[in-house]
Amino acid sequence: MKILEKVSFIILFGVLGLLSMWLQFGIIEKEQVEFDGNERHDPDYYIENFTAVGMDEKGVRRYVLEAERLVHYPDDDTALLDNPHIIQYEDGAPPRHTYSESGWISSDGNEVLLTGNVRVIQNAGGSEDSGKTVLTTEKMRIYLDDKQRKDQG
Secondary structure: OHHHHHHHHHHHHHHHHHHHHHHHHHHHHHHOOOOOOOOOOOOOEEEEEEEEEEEOOOOOEEEEEEEEEEEEEOOOOEEEEEOOEEEEOOOOOOOEEEEOOEEEEOOOOOEEEEEEEEEEEEEOOOOOOOOEEEEEEEEEEEEOOHHHHHHHO
């Protein structure tokens, strides 16, 4: 009886060993995907206290974009913003200030998507004494390029 138990254990361990080798080399190896790093979405640089000024073709300031931090992604050339603040200047109107918790900049730099507690503040008459208009939302898209803004409107 002891010999039969030993042979049973040897056969059992042999089958388990063959099964584990089959799993290791047969199934797992075939399902592995070659990873070359091309599809990674890793940032290539960060900028703290970021500020960008946009001018029109005449050299007139059209907007100021500020953020506590900008994170750039080279794979799609987009950027993320922490606590962005955009000041937009239009002829004959007071500056419009827009704040949010986070933002995303398109690859061409003309589209900004603001998310999280978005606030738009504008003085009605252009002076500090005049009334302020305050709009709030959770998401807002701003086109910084005048031509693109007019095409969308």
